[in-house]
């Protein structure tokens with residue numbers, strides 16, 4: 001029996017009709033950014049008012065199904081920081097950190113102001129305190145001019161500058177899913193490394209991770225490998241089919257094992273990052289998540 005569930009359709013419809021309260025422990029919220037992109041199954045050119053009203057309903061719906069102390073990571077463009085923070089606050093979430101995800105590619109030049117070099121992730125919880133927060137330690141290369149080697153890495157802070165985005169061109173590497181002509185299947189595919197950090201920080205093995213705008217299913221593919229249950233909703237059936245395929249046959253480029261070393265200074269790593277033997281036990285014991293029927 002699988003630990004993941006893929007639902008095809010509009011996440012708001014599901015969120016409005018579900019009464020499975022308290023079943024989700026962690027949500028990654030990566031909605032379309034309303035930039036008039038050519039999406040087949042949703043309107044990416046809403047008025048600001050309509051868009052933020054919709055996001056408020058989504059945040060409210062997620063809060064309703066989240067366990068006490070559960071977490072949300074809401075990713076957006078930096079220019080929308082103000083709206084993201086008020087959207088979370090007005091729907092009852094408590095902000096814990098505003099994370100800067102600093103891009104590794106060149107900044108986008110903007111005339112008359114500074115170039116754009118980051119995206120935001122607002123990390124918030126249901127209630128004042130997180131039920132789970134694992135303090136991860138990583139070991140990035142020492143900055144130039146540092147005098148002393150580190151003995152045991154450093155704690156992850158609210159600036160994430162070590163995660164490569166999957167932009168166009170060669171930099172997207174193998175991880176970006178492509179069609180037979182080499183075109184990217186989905187331009188907004190998130191990196192596995194980003195979801196790895198979020199899931200490791202804010203959940204335990206056996207918890208349920210939710211992604212209402214699942215896209216190519218990066219959240220589910222990462223959660224599955226970490227022994228978390230997962231639920232993804234995606235409006236485009238072609239994407240939903242891709243998620244199923246990606247989960248059934250985990251590609252080398254999606255395999256999280258290559259990141260293990262990077263986190264090896266984390267005190268409780270073996271408790272939060274299941275090896276394959278632990279994964280088998282969880283698989284055998286866990287039930288299909290009951291959320292959304």
Ligand SMILES: C[S@@+](CC[C@H](N)C(=O)[O-])C[C@H]1O[C@@H](n2cnc3c(N)ncnc32)[C@H](O)[C@@H]1O
Nearest residue numbers: 010011030042188189190213215216218234235
């Ligand atoms: C920014 S992308 C998410 C990408 C994802 N993080 C990944 O790693 O592939 C947003 C996705 O939400 C989907 N979508 C748009 N409106 C939706 C809705 N109302 N309900 C569910 N999915 C929706 C789009 O088809 C798109 O695939």
